[in-house]
Amino acid sequence: MTSNPLAPEWLQAPSDANALHDGIWSSGAARTASGELAFAGVRASELAERYGTPLYVVDEQDARARAHRIRTAFEAAASDVGTTAKVYYAGKAFLCTEVARWMSEDGLHLDVASGGELAVALAAGVDPALLGFHGNNKSIAEIDRAVQAGVGAIVIDSWIEIERIADAAARHGRVQAVRLRVNSGVHAHTHDYLATAREDQKFGIPLADVPSHVDRIRSFKSLRLLGLHSHIGSQIFNPSGFAEAAERLIAVHAELLDGGEIPELNLGGGFGIAYTVADEVAPIEEVTRGIAEAVARAAGARGIPVPVLAIEPGRSIIGPAGATLYEVGTIKDVVVALESEERTAPGSSSTAIRKYVSVDGGMSDNARPALYEADYSARIASRTSDADPALVRVAGKHCESGDLVVLAEYLPADIAPGDLLAVPATGAYCFSLSSNYNYLTRPPVVAVRDGEARVIVRGETEDDLLARDPGVNPR
Ligand SMILES: Cc1ncc(COP(=O)(O)O)c(C=O)c1O
Numbered sequence: 001m002t003s004n005p006l007a008p009e010w011l012q013a014p015s016d017a018n019a020l021h022d023g024i025w026s027s028g029a030a031r032t033a034s035g036e037l038a039f040a041g042v043r044a045s046e047l048a049e050r051y052g053t054p055l056y057v058v059d060e061q062d063a064r065a066r067a068h069r070i071r072t073a074f075e076a077a078a079s080d081v082g083t084t085a086k087v088y089y090a091g092k093a094f095l096c097t098e099v100a101r102w103m104s105e106d107g108l109h110l111d112v113a114s115g116g117e118l119a120v121a122l123a124a125g126v127d128p129a130l131l132g133f134h135g136n137n138k139s140i141a142e143i144d145r146a147v148q149a150g151v152g153a154i155v156i157d158s159w160i161e162i163e164r165i166a167d168a169a170a171r172h173g174r175v176q177a178v179r180l181r182v183n184s185g186v187h188a189h190t191h192d193y194l195a196t197a198r199e200d201q202k203f204g205i206p207l208a209d210v211p212s213h214v215d216r217i218r219s220f221k222s223l224r225l226l227g228l229h230s231h232i233g234s235q236i237f238n239p240s241g242f243a244e245a246a247e248r249l250i251a252v253h254a255e256l257l258d259g260g261e262i263p264e265l266n267l268g269g270g271f272g273i274a275y276t277v278a279d280e281v282a283p284i285e286e287v288t289r290g291i292a293e294a295v296a297r298a299a300g301a302r303g304i305p306v307p308v309l310a311i312e313p314g315r316s317i318i319g320p321a322g323a324t325l326y327e328v329g330t331i332k333d334v335v336v337a338l339e340s341e342e343r344t345a346p347g348s349s350s351t352a353i354r355k356y357v358s359v360d361g362g363m364s365d366n367a368r369p370a371l372y373e374a375d376y377s378a379r380i381a382s383r384t385s386d387a388d389p390a391l392v393r394v395a396g397k398h399c400e401s402g403d404l405v406v407l408a409e410y411l412p413a414d415i416a417p418g419d420l421l422a423v424p425a426t427g428a429y430c431f432s433l434s435s436n437y438n439y440l441t442r443p444p445v446v447a448v449r450d451g452e453a454r455v456i457v458r459g460e461t462e463d464d465l466l467a468r469d470p471g472v473n474p475r
Protein backbone atom coordinates (compact mmCIF):
# COMPACT_ATOMS: atom_id res chain seq x y z
CA MET A 1 0.00 0.00 0.00
CA THR A 2 1.58 3.32 -1.03
CA SER A 3 0.88 6.55 0.72
CA ASN A 4 -1.62 8.99 -0.73
CA PRO A 5 0.15 12.13 -2.05
CA LEU A 6 -2.36 14.20 -0.08
CA ALA A 7 -1.08 12.76 3.19
CA PRO A 8 1.24 15.00 5.21
CA GLU A 9 4.87 13.88 5.14
CA TRP A 10 4.81 12.47 8.67
CA LEU A 11 1.85 10.19 7.96
CA GLN A 12 2.67 6.89 6.26
CA ALA A 13 0.10 4.29 5.29
CA PRO A 14 0.30 1.84 8.20
CA SER A 15 0.52 -1.92 7.86
CA ASP A 16 -2.40 -2.18 10.29
CA ALA A 17 -4.93 0.66 10.38
CA ASN A 18 -6.54 -0.85 13.48
CA ALA A 19 -3.48 -0.65 15.73
CA LEU A 20 -3.47 1.62 18.77
CA HIS A 21 -0.17 3.46 18.95
CA ASP A 22 1.48 3.71 22.34
CA GLY A 23 1.41 7.12 23.90
CA ILE A 24 -1.58 8.43 21.97
CA TRP A 25 -4.29 6.39 23.70
CA SER A 26 -5.15 6.27 27.39
CA SER A 27 -3.55 3.38 29.25
CA GLY A 28 -6.93 1.62 29.59
CA ALA A 29 -7.72 1.63 25.85
CA ALA A 30 -7.45 -1.80 24.19
CA ARG A 31 -9.09 -3.99 21.55
CA THR A 32 -11.33 -6.73 22.93
CA ALA A 33 -11.09 -10.30 21.61
CA SER A 34 -13.72 -9.46 19.00
CA GLY A 35 -11.73 -6.43 17.85
CA GLU A 36 -13.89 -3.75 19.36
CA LEU A 37 -12.24 -0.87 21.19
CA ALA A 38 -12.81 -0.73 24.95
CA PHE A 39 -11.91 1.97 27.45
CA ALA A 40 -10.94 0.71 30.91
CA GLY A 41 -12.90 -2.42 30.09
CA VAL A 42 -16.04 -0.66 28.80
CA ARG A 43 -16.81 -1.46 25.15
CA ALA A 44 -17.28 1.43 22.73
CA SER A 45 -20.62 0.04 21.53
CA GLU A 46 -21.90 -0.17 25.09
CA LEU A 47 -20.86 3.43 25.75
CA ALA A 48 -22.54 4.62 22.54
CA GLU A 49 -25.72 2.70 23.34
CA ARG A 50 -25.98 4.00 26.88
CA TYR A 51 -24.94 7.60 26.36
CA GLY A 52 -25.21 8.29 22.62
CA THR A 53 -22.62 9.92 20.42
CA PRO A 54 -20.68 12.13 20.32
CA LEU A 55 -19.38 11.19 23.74
CA TYR A 56 -16.37 12.31 25.73
CA VAL A 57 -14.79 9.38 27.57
CA VAL A 58 -12.24 9.95 30.35
CA ASP A 59 -10.12 7.14 31.74
CA GLU A 60 -10.07 7.90 35.46
CA GLN A 61 -7.08 5.74 36.39
CA ASP A 62 -5.07 7.18 33.54
CA ALA A 63 -5.77 10.79 34.60
CA ARG A 64 -5.02 10.01 38.23
CA ALA A 65 -1.80 8.20 37.31
CA ARG A 66 -0.56 11.11 35.18
CA ALA A 67 -1.34 13.61 37.94
CA HIS A 68 0.53 11.42 40.41
CA ARG A 69 3.47 10.93 38.08
CA ILE A 70 3.93 14.64 37.37
CA ARG A 71 3.57 15.58 41.03
CA THR A 72 6.02 12.98 42.29
CA ALA A 73 8.48 13.67 39.46
CA PHE A 74 8.52 17.39 40.14
CA GLU A 75 8.75 16.91 43.89
CA ALA A 76 11.72 14.59 43.45
CA ALA A 77 13.43 17.01 41.08
CA ALA A 78 12.83 19.91 43.48
CA SER A 79 14.09 17.92 46.42
CA ASP A 80 17.30 17.10 44.55
CA VAL A 81 18.02 20.82 44.17
CA GLY A 82 17.21 21.50 47.80
CA THR A 83 13.68 22.86 47.62
CA THR A 84 10.03 21.80 47.55
CA ALA A 85 7.44 21.82 44.78
CA LYS A 86 3.76 22.52 44.16
CA VAL A 87 1.89 21.18 41.16
CA TYR A 88 -1.28 23.00 40.16
CA TYR A 89 -3.63 21.19 37.81
CA ALA A 90 -4.70 23.79 35.20
CA GLY A 91 -8.48 23.45 35.29
CA LYS A 92 -8.94 25.27 32.00
CA ALA A 93 -7.91 22.03 30.26
CA PHE A 94 -11.00 20.26 31.66
CA LEU A 95 -12.75 20.85 34.92
CA CYS A 96 -15.73 19.35 36.70
CA THR A 97 -16.13 18.53 40.38
CA GLU A 98 -15.11 14.91 39.84
CA VAL A 99 -11.82 15.79 38.13
CA ALA A 100 -11.12 18.48 40.75
CA ARG A 101 -11.45 15.75 43.40
CA TRP A 102 -9.16 13.34 41.55
CA MET A 103 -6.49 16.02 41.52
CA SER A 104 -6.98 17.04 45.16
CA GLU A 105 -6.94 13.44 46.32
CA ASP A 106 -3.46 13.08 44.87
CA GLY A 107 -2.29 16.27 46.59
CA LEU A 108 -2.26 18.57 43.57
CA HIS A 109 -3.21 22.23 43.84
CA LEU A 110 -5.74 23.61 41.37
CA ASP A 111 -5.47 26.55 39.02
CA VAL A 112 -8.71 28.31 37.98
CA ALA A 113 -9.09 31.07 35.41
CA SER A 114 -12.59 32.51 35.92
CA GLY A 115 -15.38 32.85 38.46
CA GLY A 116 -17.04 29.82 36.85
CA GLU A 117 -13.97 27.61 37.29
CA LEU A 118 -13.65 28.90 40.85
CA ALA A 119 -17.29 27.94 41.51
CA VAL A 120 -16.62 24.38 40.26
CA ALA A 121 -13.50 24.05 42.41
CA LEU A 122 -15.31 25.26 45.52
CA ALA A 123 -18.31 23.03 44.78
CA ALA A 124 -15.90 20.10 44.59
CA GLY A 125 -14.79 20.91 48.13
CA VAL A 126 -11.22 21.78 47.15
CA ASP A 127 -9.44 23.61 49.98
CA PRO A 128 -9.43 27.27 48.79
CA ALA A 129 -5.90 27.64 50.13
CA LEU A 130 -4.80 25.22 47.37
CA LEU A 131 -6.31 27.33 44.57
CA GLY A 132 -4.51 29.68 42.21
CA PHE A 133 -6.61 32.27 40.36
CA HIS A 134 -5.56 33.44 36.88
CA GLY A 135 -6.83 35.77 34.20
CA ASN A 136 -5.78 38.90 32.36
CA ASN A 137 -9.13 40.58 33.04
CA LYS A 138 -10.63 39.25 36.24
CA SER A 139 -13.71 41.28 37.11
CA ILE A 140 -13.89 43.11 40.41
CA ALA A 141 -16.68 40.72 41.41
CA GLU A 142 -14.47 37.70 40.57
CA ILE A 143 -11.59 39.14 42.57
CA ASP A 144 -13.91 39.76 45.48
CA ARG A 145 -15.22 36.21 45.42
CA ALA A 146 -11.74 34.76 45.21
CA VAL A 147 -10.45 36.83 48.12
CA GLN A 148 -13.55 36.10 50.21
CA ALA A 149 -13.24 32.37 49.50
CA GLY A 150 -9.64 32.45 50.75
CA VAL A 151 -7.94 31.52 47.47
CA GLY A 152 -4.29 30.66 48.11
CA ALA A 153 -2.80 32.80 45.35
CA ILE A 154 -4.07 35.31 42.84
CA VAL A 155 -1.91 35.85 39.77
CA ILE A 156 -1.68 39.55 38.95
CA ASP A 157 -1.59 40.30 35.23
CA SER A 158 -1.72 44.10 35.07
CA TRP A 159 -0.93 47.29 36.97
CA ILE A 160 -4.65 48.04 37.40
CA GLU A 161 -5.25 44.73 39.14
CA ILE A 162 -2.78 45.38 41.94
CA GLU A 163 -4.99 47.98 43.59
CA ARG A 164 -8.18 46.05 42.84
CA ILE A 165 -6.89 42.99 44.67
CA ALA A 166 -5.40 45.06 47.49
CA ASP A 167 -8.76 46.81 47.99
CA ALA A 168 -10.70 43.54 47.96
CA ALA A 169 -8.29 42.04 50.49
CA ALA A 170 -8.57 45.12 52.74
CA ARG A 171 -12.39 44.98 52.51
CA HIS A 172 -12.33 41.37 53.69
CA GLY A 173 -9.68 41.99 56.34
CA ARG A 174 -7.24 39.61 54.65
CA VAL A 175 -3.67 39.62 53.47
CA GLN A 176 -3.90 38.14 49.97
CA ALA A 177 -0.95 36.19 48.59
CA VAL A 178 -0.26 37.13 44.97
CA ARG A 179 2.03 36.16 42.14
CA LEU A 180 3.04 38.50 39.34
CA ARG A 181 2.75 37.08 35.83
CA VAL A 182 5.81 38.02 33.83
CA ASN A 183 6.14 38.00 30.08
CA SER A 184 9.61 36.50 29.80
CA GLY A 185 9.84 37.18 26.07
CA VAL A 186 10.69 33.52 25.47
CA HIS A 187 9.38 32.41 22.10
CA ALA A 188 8.03 28.90 22.67
CA HIS A 189 8.07 26.58 19.66
CA THR A 190 4.34 26.06 19.25
CA HIS A 191 1.35 27.43 17.34
CA ASP A 192 1.23 31.25 17.47
CA TYR A 193 -2.07 31.18 19.37
CA LEU A 194 -0.59 28.84 21.99
CA ALA A 195 2.51 30.94 22.69
CA THR A 196 1.98 33.30 25.60
CA ALA A 197 5.34 34.95 26.13
CA ARG A 198 5.98 36.62 22.80
CA GLU A 199 6.16 40.38 23.06
CA ASP A 200 3.00 41.30 21.17
CA GLN A 201 0.29 39.56 23.18
CA LYS A 202 -1.94 40.27 26.12
CA PHE A 203 -0.49 38.21 28.97
CA GLY A 204 1.99 39.24 31.63
CA ILE A 205 4.22 42.16 32.54
CA PRO A 206 7.36 42.77 30.45
CA LEU A 207 10.54 41.91 32.36
CA ALA A 208 11.67 45.54 32.46
CA ASP A 209 8.47 46.60 34.23
CA VAL A 210 8.53 43.90 36.89
CA PRO A 211 10.43 45.95 39.56
CA SER A 212 7.92 48.82 39.47
CA HIS A 213 5.01 46.38 39.73
CA VAL A 214 6.64 44.56 42.63
CA ASP A 215 7.26 47.89 44.44
CA ARG A 216 3.59 48.69 44.01
CA ILE A 217 2.52 45.27 45.33
CA ARG A 218 4.82 45.69 48.31
CA SER A 219 3.33 49.11 49.06
CA PHE A 220 0.02 47.48 50.04
CA LYS A 221 -0.26 45.92 53.49
CA SER A 222 -3.11 43.75 52.27
CA LEU A 223 -0.91 41.99 49.69
CA ARG A 224 1.89 39.47 50.13
CA LEU A 225 4.16 38.71 47.19
CA LEU A 226 4.50 34.97 46.78
CA GLY A 227 6.63 35.15 43.67
CA LEU A 228 6.95 35.64 39.95
CA HIS A 229 5.04 33.57 37.43
CA SER A 230 5.76 32.66 33.84
CA HIS A 231 3.82 30.59 31.34
CA ILE A 232 5.46 30.53 27.93
CA GLY A 233 2.73 28.67 26.07
CA SER A 234 1.13 25.30 25.51
CA GLN A 235 1.82 22.05 23.64
CA ILE A 236 5.57 22.60 23.87
CA PHE A 237 7.99 19.76 23.08
CA ASN A 238 11.32 21.53 23.29
CA PRO A 239 12.03 22.04 27.01
CA SER A 240 14.75 24.63 26.41
CA GLY A 241 12.08 27.38 26.57
CA PHE A 242 11.26 26.51 30.18
CA ALA A 243 14.93 26.68 31.13
CA GLU A 244 15.33 30.00 29.34
CA ALA A 245 12.26 31.43 31.12
CA ALA A 246 13.61 30.16 34.46
CA GLU A 247 16.94 31.87 33.83
CA ARG A 248 15.29 35.19 32.90
CA LEU A 249 12.91 35.14 35.86
CA ILE A 250 15.55 34.22 38.39
CA ALA A 251 17.67 37.15 37.21
CA VAL A 252 14.84 39.57 38.14
CA HIS A 253 13.85 37.54 41.20
CA ALA A 254 17.40 37.89 42.54
CA GLU A 255 17.34 41.69 42.17
CA LEU A 256 13.98 41.93 43.88
CA LEU A 257 15.18 40.03 46.95
CA ASP A 258 16.81 43.27 48.17
CA GLY A 259 13.32 44.67 48.81
CA GLY A 260 11.87 41.70 50.71
CA GLU A 261 11.32 37.98 50.58
CA ILE A 262 10.06 36.10 47.51
CA PRO A 263 9.44 32.51 48.53
CA GLU A 264 8.26 30.93 45.27
CA LEU A 265 8.67 30.76 41.50
CA ASN A 266 5.92 29.43 39.24
CA LEU A 267 6.91 28.36 35.72
CA GLY A 268 3.44 27.56 34.39
CA GLY A 269 2.36 24.60 32.29
CA GLY A 270 2.58 23.79 28.61
CA PHE A 271 4.09 20.29 28.39
CA GLY A 272 3.25 18.75 25.02
CA ILE A 273 1.41 15.46 24.48
CA ALA A 274 1.18 13.08 21.53
CA TYR A 275 -1.84 13.50 19.29
CA THR A 276 -0.37 11.59 16.33
CA VAL A 277 2.58 9.32 15.59
CA ALA A 278 4.58 12.42 14.66
CA ASP A 279 4.60 13.77 18.23
CA GLU A 280 7.57 12.67 20.31
CA VAL A 281 7.14 13.39 23.98
CA ALA A 282 10.03 13.46 26.44
CA PRO A 283 9.33 11.66 29.74
CA ILE A 284 7.88 14.13 32.22
CA GLU A 285 10.63 13.20 34.71
CA GLU A 286 13.18 14.63 32.27
CA VAL A 287 11.19 17.80 31.68
CA THR A 288 10.54 18.53 35.35
CA ARG A 289 14.14 17.75 36.25
CA GLY A 290 15.30 20.13 33.51
CA ILE A 291 13.15 22.89 34.98
CA ALA A 292 14.33 22.37 38.56
CA GLU A 293 17.97 22.19 37.50
CA ALA A 294 17.67 25.33 35.37
CA VAL A 295 16.28 27.26 38.32
CA ALA A 296 18.95 25.86 40.66
CA ARG A 297 21.74 26.76 38.22
CA ALA A 298 20.44 30.31 37.80
CA ALA A 299 19.97 30.73 41.56
CA GLY A 300 23.40 29.24 42.29
CA ALA A 301 25.07 31.62 39.84
CA ARG A 302 23.59 34.52 41.78
CA GLY A 303 24.18 33.08 45.22
CA ILE A 304 20.52 33.10 46.21
CA PRO A 305 18.41 30.30 47.68
CA VAL A 306 16.41 28.12 45.28
CA PRO A 307 12.78 29.20 45.72
CA VAL A 308 9.86 26.83 46.21
CA LEU A 309 8.94 25.73 42.68
CA ALA A 310 5.50 25.54 41.13
CA ILE A 311 4.18 24.35 37.76
CA GLU A 312 0.67 24.29 36.25
CA PRO A 313 0.20 21.40 33.82
CA GLY A 314 -3.24 20.84 32.31
CA ARG A 315 -3.04 19.08 28.95
CA SER A 316 -0.31 16.63 30.01
CA ILE A 317 -2.52 15.34 32.84
CA ILE A 318 -5.97 15.15 31.29
CA GLY A 319 -5.35 15.21 27.52
CA PRO A 320 -4.22 11.63 26.92
CA ALA A 321 -6.81 10.31 29.41
CA GLY A 322 -9.65 11.40 27.13
CA ALA A 323 -11.10 10.19 23.85
CA THR A 324 -14.18 11.14 21.86
CA LEU A 325 -16.55 8.61 20.34
CA TYR A 326 -18.48 9.54 17.21
CA GLU A 327 -20.73 7.70 14.79
CA VAL A 328 -19.91 7.85 11.11
CA GLY A 329 -22.81 9.32 9.09
CA THR A 330 -21.86 10.06 5.50
CA ILE A 331 -18.80 9.31 3.36
CA LYS A 332 -17.68 11.02 0.18
CA ASP A 333 -14.70 10.43 -2.10
CA VAL A 334 -13.42 13.77 -3.29
CA VAL A 335 -11.10 13.96 -6.29
CA VAL A 336 -8.38 16.50 -5.53
CA ALA A 337 -6.15 18.02 -8.23
CA LEU A 338 -2.48 17.68 -7.24
CA GLU A 339 0.05 20.48 -7.38
CA SER A 340 3.06 19.44 -9.45
CA GLU A 341 5.24 19.00 -6.31
CA GLU A 342 2.65 16.66 -4.81
CA ARG A 343 2.97 14.15 -7.67
CA THR A 344 4.95 11.18 -6.54
CA ALA A 345 6.66 10.33 -9.85
CA PRO A 346 6.81 11.69 -13.40
CA GLY A 347 3.76 10.51 -15.28
CA SER A 348 1.84 9.69 -12.07
CA SER A 349 -1.79 10.70 -11.72
CA SER A 350 -2.59 14.40 -11.53
CA THR A 351 -5.37 13.72 -9.05
CA ALA A 352 -5.79 11.87 -5.77
CA ILE A 353 -8.77 10.81 -3.73
CA ARG A 354 -9.47 12.15 -0.29
CA LYS A 355 -12.19 10.28 1.53
CA TYR A 356 -14.33 12.64 3.62
CA VAL A 357 -15.83 10.75 6.55
CA SER A 358 -18.42 12.87 8.37
CA VAL A 359 -19.27 12.24 12.00
CA ASP A 360 -22.08 13.41 14.25
CA GLY A 361 -20.07 16.10 16.10
CA GLY A 362 -17.24 18.38 15.05
CA MET A 363 -16.01 21.84 15.91
CA SER A 364 -18.64 22.21 18.66
CA ASP A 365 -17.06 19.37 20.65
CA ASN A 366 -13.48 19.89 19.41
CA ALA A 367 -12.62 23.39 18.21
CA ARG A 368 -8.86 22.75 18.14
CA PRO A 369 -8.45 21.75 14.47
CA ALA A 370 -10.44 24.84 13.41
CA LEU A 371 -8.59 27.12 15.86
CA TYR A 372 -5.02 25.85 15.54
CA GLU A 373 -5.06 23.37 12.65
CA ALA A 374 -4.39 20.85 15.40
CA ASP A 375 -3.66 17.30 14.23
CA TYR A 376 -5.48 14.32 15.69
CA SER A 377 -5.61 10.63 14.87
CA ALA A 378 -8.52 8.19 14.81
CA ARG A 379 -9.50 4.52 14.75
CA ILE A 380 -12.66 2.64 13.96
CA ALA A 381 -13.89 1.72 17.44
CA SER A 382 -16.71 -0.73 16.78
CA ARG A 383 -14.64 -3.32 14.86
CA THR A 384 -11.36 -4.08 13.19
CA SER A 385 -11.03 -4.51 9.45
CA ASP A 386 -8.59 -6.18 7.05
CA ALA A 387 -9.33 -3.66 4.30
CA ASP A 388 -6.40 -1.68 2.91
CA PRO A 389 -5.80 1.67 4.61
CA ALA A 390 -7.27 4.69 2.83
CA LEU A 391 -6.44 8.31 3.49
CA VAL A 392 -9.41 9.95 5.17
CA ARG A 393 -10.31 13.36 6.49
CA VAL A 394 -12.77 13.23 9.34
CA ALA A 395 -15.21 16.12 9.12
CA GLY A 396 -17.88 17.32 11.50
CA LYS A 397 -21.51 18.16 10.75
CA HIS A 398 -21.32 21.95 11.10
CA CYS A 399 -21.87 24.60 8.45
CA GLU A 400 -18.17 25.43 8.06
CA SER A 401 -15.71 23.91 5.62
CA GLY A 402 -13.07 24.25 8.36
CA ASP A 403 -15.14 22.00 10.61
CA LEU A 404 -12.64 19.14 10.64
CA VAL A 405 -11.98 16.62 13.39
CA VAL A 406 -8.97 14.79 11.96
CA LEU A 407 -7.15 16.48 9.10
CA ALA A 408 -5.46 13.32 7.80
CA GLU A 409 -5.48 9.70 8.91
CA TYR A 410 -5.30 6.25 7.34
CA LEU A 411 -8.32 4.13 8.21
CA PRO A 412 -9.58 0.88 6.73
CA ALA A 413 -11.03 1.67 3.30
CA ASP A 414 -14.29 -0.11 4.11
CA ILE A 415 -15.18 2.41 6.82
CA ALA A 416 -18.95 2.76 6.60
CA PRO A 417 -21.92 4.69 7.96
CA GLY A 418 -22.80 3.37 11.41
CA ASP A 419 -19.20 2.61 12.37
CA LEU A 420 -18.11 4.12 15.66
CA LEU A 421 -15.00 6.24 15.38
CA ALA A 422 -12.73 7.06 18.33
CA VAL A 423 -10.45 10.09 18.42
CA PRO A 424 -7.80 9.83 21.16
CA ALA A 425 -6.16 12.54 23.27
CA THR A 426 -9.24 14.75 23.44
CA GLY A 427 -9.25 15.06 27.23
CA ALA A 428 -7.85 18.61 27.23
CA TYR A 429 -9.32 21.73 25.65
CA CYS A 430 -12.16 19.92 23.88
CA PHE A 431 -15.01 19.90 26.40
CA SER A 432 -13.68 23.18 27.82
CA LEU A 433 -13.71 24.87 24.38
CA SER A 434 -17.02 23.32 23.33
CA SER A 435 -19.93 25.35 21.98
CA ASN A 436 -23.51 25.06 20.80
CA TYR A 437 -22.72 26.07 17.24
CA ASN A 438 -25.63 25.19 14.96
CA TYR A 439 -27.53 24.49 18.20
CA LEU A 440 -25.85 21.17 18.71
CA THR A 441 -26.12 20.01 22.29
CA ARG A 442 -22.88 19.56 24.19
CA PRO A 443 -22.10 15.85 24.73
CA PRO A 444 -21.86 14.28 28.17
CA VAL A 445 -18.55 13.32 29.71
CA VAL A 446 -18.33 9.83 31.16
CA ALA A 447 -15.54 8.52 33.35
CA VAL A 448 -14.57 4.88 32.85
CA ARG A 449 -12.83 2.75 35.43
CA ASP A 450 -12.58 -1.00 36.11
CA GLY A 451 -15.24 -1.91 33.55
CA GLU A 452 -17.72 0.70 34.81
CA ALA A 453 -18.83 3.98 33.26
CA ARG A 454 -20.50 6.93 34.94
CA VAL A 455 -21.50 10.43 33.88
CA ILE A 456 -19.29 13.18 35.30
CA VAL A 457 -20.81 15.98 33.21
CA ARG A 458 -24.39 15.66 32.00
CA GLY A 459 -25.01 16.10 28.29
CA GLU A 460 -27.23 18.95 27.16
CA THR A 461 -30.66 18.33 25.72
CA GLU A 462 -32.58 20.40 23.19
CA ASP A 463 -34.79 21.45 26.11
CA ASP A 464 -31.70 22.96 27.75
CA LEU A 465 -31.15 25.03 24.62
CA LEU A 466 -34.78 26.06 24.27
CA ALA A 467 -35.00 26.96 27.95
CA ARG A 468 -32.75 29.95 27.26
CA ASP A 469 -35.03 31.35 24.58
CA PRO A 470 -37.60 33.68 26.14
CA GLY A 471 -39.79 33.16 23.04
CA VAL A 472 -40.21 29.55 24.21
CA ASN A 473 -39.67 29.90 27.91
CA PRO A 474 -40.77 33.41 29.00
CA ARG A 475 -39.50 33.11 32.58
C1 LIG B 1 -1.27 30.48 32.90
C2 LIG B 1 -1.44 29.10 32.40
N1 LIG B 1 -1.05 28.08 33.18
C3 LIG B 1 -1.19 26.80 32.78
C4 LIG B 1 -1.74 26.50 31.55
C5 LIG B 1 -1.86 25.06 31.18
O1 LIG B 1 -1.18 24.75 30.04
P1 LIG B 1 -1.10 23.24 29.53
O2 LIG B 1 -2.49 22.71 29.51
O3 LIG B 1 -0.52 23.35 28.19
O4 LIG B 1 -0.25 22.50 30.48
C6 LIG B 1 -2.14 27.53 30.70
C7 LIG B 1 -2.65 27.26 29.34
O5 LIG B 1 -1.92 27.34 28.39
C8 LIG B 1 -2.01 28.87 31.14
O6 LIG B 1 -2.42 29.88 30.39
Ligand SMILES: N[C@@H](CCCC[NH3+])C(=O)O
Pocket residue numbers: 092194196234235368428429
Ligand atom coordinates in the same frame (compact mmCIF):
# COMPACT_ATOMS: atom_id res chain seq x y z
N1 LIG C 1 -6.60 26.09 24.28
C1 LIG C 1 -5.27 25.75 23.89
C2 LIG C 1 -4.28 25.73 25.01
C3 LIG C 1 -4.59 26.58 26.17
C4 LIG C 1 -4.07 27.92 26.11
C5 LIG C 1 -4.26 28.51 27.47
N2 LIG C 1 -3.27 29.49 27.77
C6 LIG C 1 -5.24 24.43 23.18
O1 LIG C 1 -6.24 23.84 22.96
O2 LIG C 1 -4.24 23.90 22.82
